[in-house]
Amino acid sequence: MKRSTISIAIASIVSLPAISYAQDNEAEVQSSEPERIQVIGSRLSVRTATEGSAPVDIISAEDLVAAGFTETAKALQYAVPSFNFPSSSITDGSDAVRPASLRGLSPDHTLVLVNGKRRHSSSLVHLNGTTGRGSSNADLNAIPISAIKRIEVLRDGASAQYGSDAIAGVINIVLKDNAQGGDLNISAGQTYEGDGEQVKLHGSFGVNLNDRGAIVFSGEYHDKGRTNRAGLDPRQQYPLVDGELDPREDTFDRKSHHVGDAEFENIGLFFNADYQVGTGELYAFGGFSERTTKSGAFYRRALDARNVLEVYPDGFLPILAPDTNDISIASGYRFDLGDWFADASIVYGESEFNYRLENSLNASFGAASPREFDAGTLLHDELNVSFEVSRLIEFYNYSDLSVALGVSYRENGYQIKAGEPASYEDGGFDNRAAGSQGFTGFRPDSEISESRDNTGLYVELENQLTEKFQWAAALRYEDYSDFGNNTSWKVSGRYAITDELAVRATANTGFRAPGVQQLYFTNISTLFVNRDGELVPEQSGTFNNLSAVARELEVGALQPEESQSFSAGVVWNGYNGLSLTIDAYQIEIDDRIILSSSLIPSDSPAVADALAVAGADNARFFINAVDTTTRGLDIVLAKEYDLAEYGSLRAQAAYGYNETDIDAINLPQILDGLEDKLFNGVEQTRMTRSVPQNSGTLSFTHDYEKLQTHLAFSYFGDYILENNAGTQTTFGGKWIADLSFRYQATDSVAVRLGAQNLFDTYPDKQLPENQFNGIFQYPNTNAPFGFNGGYYYAEVSYRF
Template sequence: MKKNYSQLMQSFIALLFISLTGAYAQQSTIQGTVSDKFEPLIGATVVVNGTTNGTTCDINGKYTLAVKPGTYKLTASFVGTQSQTKEVTVAAGQTATLDFTLAPSLSMNEIVVVGSRAEPRTLMETAVPVDIISSKEISNSSQENVGQILQYLAPSFNSSQQTISDGTDHIDPASLRGLGPDQVLVLVNGKRRHTSALLNVNGTVGKGTVGTDLNAIPAAAIERIEVLRDGAAAQYGSDAIAGVINIVLKKQVGVAQINSQLGVTSEGDGAMGRLGVNYGFRVGKKGFVNVTGEFVDREATNRSGDYTGTVYGDARDNDLTDFFAQTGLGGKRVMAIGNSAGRNGQVFFNAEVPIVGGGELYANGGFSFRKGRANGFYRFPKDQNRVVLSIYPNGFSPEIHTDIVDRSLTMGLRGEKNGWNLDFSNTRGANGFDFNVENSNNASLGAASPLSAYAGGFRYGQNTTNLDISRKLDIGFDLNVAFGAEFRLERYEIVSGEEASYINGGQESQPGVPGSAGIQVFPGFQPQNELNQTRTNTAGYIDLEADITEALLVGVAGRFESYSDFGDNFSWKTVARYKINQTLSLRAAFSTGFRAPSLHQYYFSNLSTQFITIGANQVPVQVGTFNNESNVARAFGIDRLKPEVSQNFSVGFTTQPVAGLSLTVDAYNIDIKDRIVLSGRFDAADYPFLTTLGAGAAQFFTNAVDTRTQGLDVVANYRNDLGKGAITLTAALNLNQTEVQGQVKTPPLLAGREEQLFNREEISRLEVVQPRSKLILSALYELGKFAFTLRSTRFGEVQFLHPNDGNPANWVVNEFTGEVETRDQSFSAKFVTDLDIAFKPTTSLQLAIGANNLLNVYPDKLTHSANTSLGRFVYSRTAANFGVRGMFLYGRVSLKF
């Protein structure tokens, strides 16, 4: 028995040895290189079709895959190129070589996710227009943040940096198709992103709106940006009236990427340094974690003019040489007007990990901390109630320092069960915005006033839970069925400042003059301003998309939403696309949409110093913004806010008439009813009870106007070989026109005061302060180790309309010309040209130099003396087609390993 057992074990061990060595002998290898026309593609993906066996290319573009003997089809892919599939046969124990050369992806062959809940389609196949900003365009951009990258790459997008506008100096209002910052929805990896805590209340683009802080997301973390240029509230919910911006995060693994840049303006100010680091690593065979860190440090710019007014209000004004020498700004400049200074540190991650059963866990999120510094109007000694002479005998230039903290985290689980695709996720985001005032005083505290104070701030949080279910059905044609639910909780807070920031101390600022209450430039939020408000939203949707034939695609979507504060809404959408042939498609869409009033617009209240133009002077007024629930709002007859509702119609075509050329043309019409606006100021002289509240004027949020926006988008791309290199040409045009329809909606108690409720200047913020046209022309020529990019962006005309100058009787003398003229002004269209020259000495290193605004172009200067605020403003701060930084020279180093 023992002998038989021993023989049996020997036989088993021998069999096991033969099996293992046989299996090892059968192991084979496929290897090769993935490159484009000029260089290896670091981080390119190679996958064995129909399997989970895949890998990424190393620093030399090489890959290696272990397989069993046989015949396989492999697909190589890389962002910005056309995927390529090849077949190879490998014998037992042998190594087969299979190289790939990937061509640049034609724009119409790019795959997009946003705009449809069916399987991703190419741009040629979509029923609605989508722009794609690739990772290559993002990483090669010399702009400092996501907002400015889109400004110079997406024609329908606008985001100009503001100046002398409190918190808006630090978060740039961003818009799509000429509409408001709050009428575009931002997604990250397809999930709703939270908005900023800041409400724009100064006289800028987007006044009265709350936007998403795109600049809280590091550019180095982004694989691509999809810009859906169509109303999509029926698919994604509130805010998507103008369209959707979907930011897709990087998934690359095995490659570390470092981008660094240093630059300065031709004026010697505005120095900017940026460093971004990205690295991804595998988790198991298919999982990954991709991590990004980015740091940006930007100095301020100053484009103010020479001050021509008085300083002391006495004989000392006859010789101000010493005063100007002590201001330290050079020449006769007393203000810093231009880009604010800022320092920003960000960390982001994106991860996917397979789980047992075929599903996967995914997560993404990040943290951003930004410090900013901007100046306000100079407080002169002659401003007796605002300047404590014993502290500031020559007055002072107050500064607003901001701390902006942004956090986000998405976690989810997705997989397939019985043919149904399931996706359950939760996204939590929060934004905090704090104000610290420095180099200032609270004049009512006299000589005991502190020079700085914490003035309070805002908090906004959003938690969104989603369940999305979809499946493709074959019912004689392909029908994609998608439905789901969403629950969202929002919270908005106002935090009061320290007592010295808002208190009325009752002291004299100068002999015999009672000092104004509150720290100058931004009086702090008072305890009665504090609030903590929440609301919930429950939504359900269904989305059907059918390929009726190979040529005809149709889709319908509907979404019901119920808010805890204002009620319910139902939106719907229908789309169609018809392929006339393989190179020409027609498309059209019609949808209804809505935008819920933000919690900020419902509940924001404060007392702030706003400078109002009276004659040739900027006069400070303590303006109270009273929230929609307040007794003051009811005293003026202001109704409770209701949602904005819209109808959106678009029609267009896509075509690839010749090899290498693609063209899309889309026209659109967007009607919006009951737009929520921040009203004009109602003076205490007409409403004396405001004085008891410490306000010289009052303003409110109200549904005051209806608007119609019409426009045209044209995008053309051409790619081809040119000599020994390759050229890419792009022309992209957006034309848009927004007009207020009918009369301003005025409550009965304010009948006859339409001009006060929403005057011509406020109407102009909707109609003409953003460019009505934008044209981007670019050329990229790649030749060996060199790449040359030339881009010219034409920003269309904008206008400033003075609130009182609709009547010629209100025109004033222009000190420049001596004639009586309107203070209205048009600012002509201008081309801003960028040049970038890049050199790759090795596959892993790229060096670049270049110039943004190569020709040092500025907007038109102000031509009426009454608009310059006694010479301080050279350029308009309320209507500008682009920024006032001027030429920016830079060097850039990019490293991959």
């Protein structure tokens, strides 16, 4: 193979023919020249997904929008069964940046790339009862669908290739790169219930740069209304009047809570550019998104001690209204360096999460309390600098050995900025609760500004040793400024038994360095407690591993999670466009990081002594405490049919199964016997069964003249949640149907009409004892497909 051909392959991580969710129509529309193929999981191979040694799903831009989904993460959830994006409500910041994950593992076990370069994660830490509690993840919804050419999902451990966070796999988002033309789209819709109204305007266009490159601009404006499936609140709302119920009880709107999707307004702009300079190519891409989300907390009744009647005579619903901002910029140069092909790049990303409260109150200020608060800001930034070279070297029996070498430097910073004083101070009014209702602001003693850096060295080898056997290996060494070094490796192979049938397998070790969010996040509240008639300040909250509390409890510095993974699969490339892949895997992870439950003095004498020395009343913290094993199976089947005068049909089916078991819970000696306290049944069930073990999709896309019909059935299997009393609830599996019709009215204009959740399916209702007086009828933290019911929409597209 000529070096120039390899250069083109290495320079872009692009699409595949239709084999596992994939089709390459986009490339054909945008360019008349053939495009060399490369898949994540190998920096060097020019192969299709079924020819590789690891399972890769390819989702084209057309497939992402076929069912009318307006959010990138949700579209991906319905395209890839092993990808989880559950809905949540009344979970503080997680209502704005929801957790997403692969293979039932933690959200921070999945690495997200854009054009093959690492993307930063969110500054938000999931603190409440969602899947992935205690983790942070990249916000996929910060990347507009209109900017995406395709998404590649590597369902295999890849820490040795791409570094930390790739234990479960890698999601690579490939941006549009067309040198001319573009699109403009407007869509609108609402739920069958009449809420959740959405309007979205998005599009992109490419500009030819003097026939030496191109730049593509993409953007979106998205306005979404809230949904609300709260039950009616039957409780007494007002203080008694002369011993009798207040007459306003009869007229009070008892749908006082907001249990459903948050409302938001989002603006996003992205660009992707390349330009030939000499024998090399300059490239750059990036963008920003700005989102304001509004979601409810628990309703404060008029008679609640947290309310002040002079301010809210009928009670109030605190609204968490965070501003979420993401920016990213990447630039680099690809060029020939003697016999090597080189790629030098620098990438910077930043996530800002500003906690704001509306319709709130600091009851300790009495009637003088503000109603809106700035409760503080979380900031995470990441800088990546890398240089890699690759080439082919003559090898055994005249075959070529692909070699890639690289060095990378990464720096992560984390900041917590205190909120305005009124969001956390005690105003002293009537011994009322201090701090803004809905979310108490970050205090000055929670402020922090820390960073860490690491350097990585890696080598990848790949070789087609014989006509039937291909192998690959990778080795990576990383040195971190805060916990030391780690070495991981990966080997893989593929053997073609016949032209149609092949087997493949991989074995690898991996690691995930503790996130700077887990290392440095702290949120300490000072509570004034009555001790023998005297108000005494006591500290409680989340303490980081630098704190005196962590030191006294001998929690120790956080260490990386380490994994050992194995997978084996069968690949069948049949006749007439048929393909089938079956892959089984096992992932063992040691020292998983969890966010503990709160410890209080009564838990044990040793805990009481440690808290007293640290001056804390109660504490929770991040700790390496759990060993797990995850086993699973992925099956993908695709077929294309030529129906002659009746058009063409693409049929795709996929099934994913995963099961996680807890092997051990490891705690410091001082915490012996507190396993059920720090990592109780609620948290164990959340880690192992809060996402479906079985999931699948079956979709059909029929093209006939100017009409395209898309019909998809998605299955979300049963899942289990546990309450604090130890009662487990199993929510049954459900099928969700999506149907859309797209009509190409002219060469430029198309109209799409469709319905998501066509048959208005809801999850099972919670047990009565878990419904909080009938208000939380549906599970509000881990519903796989949400609890909004059906949604219908219309879209008009213009191509130019």
